[in-house]
Amino acid sequence: MPKSILKHLSVMALSGATMLSATTAIAEMTAQDIKDGYKANAALAQFYRWFQFYERPQGGLENALDILADDVHVQSSLGEANGIGEYKARVESLPATWQNSHKINSVDVTITVDGAVSLAANVTYQNIGAAADGVISRADLSYAVTYDDGSAALPKITSVQITNNAQSASETYHDAYPENRVRSLVHRWLTIIENPVRDPEGFKEILAANPEINFSSGLIQDYDGLAAWLAGPGSQVAASTHIVKDLTVAEIEGGDWQTVMVFDWAGLLPDGTELIAKTQHTWVVDNDVTERFARVKSVNVEVLEPFRPKQ
Template identity: 30%
Template sequence: MKPNSFLEIEQSHLALAQFYRWFQLYERPLTDERRQHALALLADDVEIQSVNGAFKGHAAFLERLALYDGWKTAHHVQFAAVKPLTPDTLELVGHVLFQNIRPDGNRHSYNLQYDARLALIPDELPVFTSIKLTPTGNVEPVAFEDAYPVNRVSSLLHYWLYCMETHNGDASRMRELYTPEFELYTATAGHLSNWEQVQAWIGALPVRISYSSHHIRDLTVQANADSTFSASFILDWQGISSEGEPMIAELQHEWLVEDNPNNRFAALKNVRIVTTEPFQINYSL
C-alpha cells in the first residue's frame, strides 16, 4: 500500500496545478477556449465569495467574469498549502499578491488569502467546490509585474510531477504536456526524442521504483520573445525502491516551454535533467 506521505504529495500537486491554472484565466485575453478551461476547473455548483459578493454556479461565474474585461492583472503566489480533509476532499490555503491595472488606468495592489476546497475525481484533475477570497491588506504601489509566465509554468510543473508520481508504467497521460517535436535528456535513460522512447523510459521505471515524490526548489522562469518560457529549478526526489528501500536524489531541471494560452497546459519542448546528488539509499527518511 502506498504510504500516506506519498499520496498527500500527489494530491498537493493536483490541487496546485489547478490553483495556478485559475489565475491564468485572468492574466491573458479571454477566448471561448479559455472560458471552457476555466469552467472545467469548477464544480457545477461551485460557491465563490469575495468582497464583491457571493455567487454560485457556472452561469453566475461567467457573468462575474465579464466585469474584468479590459483589466490587466497579475497574481503572485507567496504561499500555498494543501491538506486532505476527507478521502475525496482537499483544502487549499494560499496567500497572493494581487496587482491590477483597470481600464481607467488606476493601479491597485493588495494581498489576498484564498481558502478553497477541491473535490477529487478518479483519473481526472480535481475541481473547486468553493473559493473564498479575503483581502488581508493593501500594499504600497509597485511596478506591475506579469505573473502569467510563472503561473503557467507552475501549473505545468505540478501536473507533470503528479504524472511522474502516478504513471504506473504508462506515459499516455503525459502526452499533452509535450510538443509534437521535443528533446528530453533524462538522468537515467539518456536522450529521448519520440513518444515511443518516452513510453519505454516510463514503462521501465516501476521495475526499479515503487513510489516517488518530488519537492520543488529555486524555480525561476524567464519569458522569451517567441512565446516560450525558460524555466530552471531543483527537485528533491524521494522514493521507495522495488526492494522496499528508502532512496533520495537531487535533480537539476532546465526546461524550454512552448505556450499556447488556449490549451489546458503549456507544453515541454526541451527538457534537460542532470543528477546533482546521486540516487542513493537513505534510511534516515
C-alpha cells in the same frame, strides 16, 4: 539493493515528481506524504490554472471553467457565486481592459486520512484599470480551496474562498502569468509520472512536437518514448514525490520560456525503503494561450545530490 534497481531509480530521480509545500523538508516527509504526492501535484496544477483567464483573457473562458465542479461555490470581495453558471456570468462581467497579476507567495496542500484534498495560499494581487489615473492596485489575499474526491486525473475545484487581508498601491507591476502558467505545467507533468496508474495519456497535451527529453537512460523524442520510459524506469518505485524549489521563468529567443528549478525527490521501494535525491531541471516551454497547458519542448537534468537511501 540490486545495482539494476539503483540504476533504474537513478533515472526516475531525474524525471520529477511532486510537492506538498514549498517549505517542506524531505527529512520531514512521511511515507504517506510520499504516497499522496501525486494528489498534491494534481491539486496544484488546477490551482495555478485558476489564474490563467484573469491574466490572459484572450485564452478563452472554457479552459478556466474546465477546472470547476458544476456546483462550485466561490466567495470573494466581488460577491458570491453558486454554481458554474453564476461564476461564468460574474467573470464575463469583468472589464476586458483590466490587467491582473497573482503572485503566489506560499501554497500548502492538505490531504486528510480519508483522502479529502484542500489547499491554502497567500497571494499578492495587482490590478491596472480598476483605479483611476493608472494607479496599480494591490491586495494581499488568502485563498482556501477544496476539491472533489479526486477520482479523475485532475480533480475539480468545489469551492474557493478569497479573503482580502490588506489593500494598497504598488509602484511597479509584476506580470505573474508566465510563472503561473509554467507551474501548472510542471505539476501536471509530475502528476502523470507519480500517479500509480502510470497512464501516459496526459503527456499528449503537454508535449510539444519533436520534444527532446534528456534523461540518463537516453534521449526521448516523442510520446511513445516517454510512455515506454514511464512503463519501465518510471515504474521502479512504489511511490515518489518532489519538493519544487527555486523555480524561475525567463523568455528566450523565439518567444519560448526557459524554466530552471530544483527538485528534492523522495521515493519508496516496494519493500518500504525510503530514498532521496536532488536534481536541477532546465526546461524549454512553448505556450499557446488557448490550450489547457503549455507544452514541454526540452528537458535537461543535472544531478546535484545522487540517488541514495534516506538516513
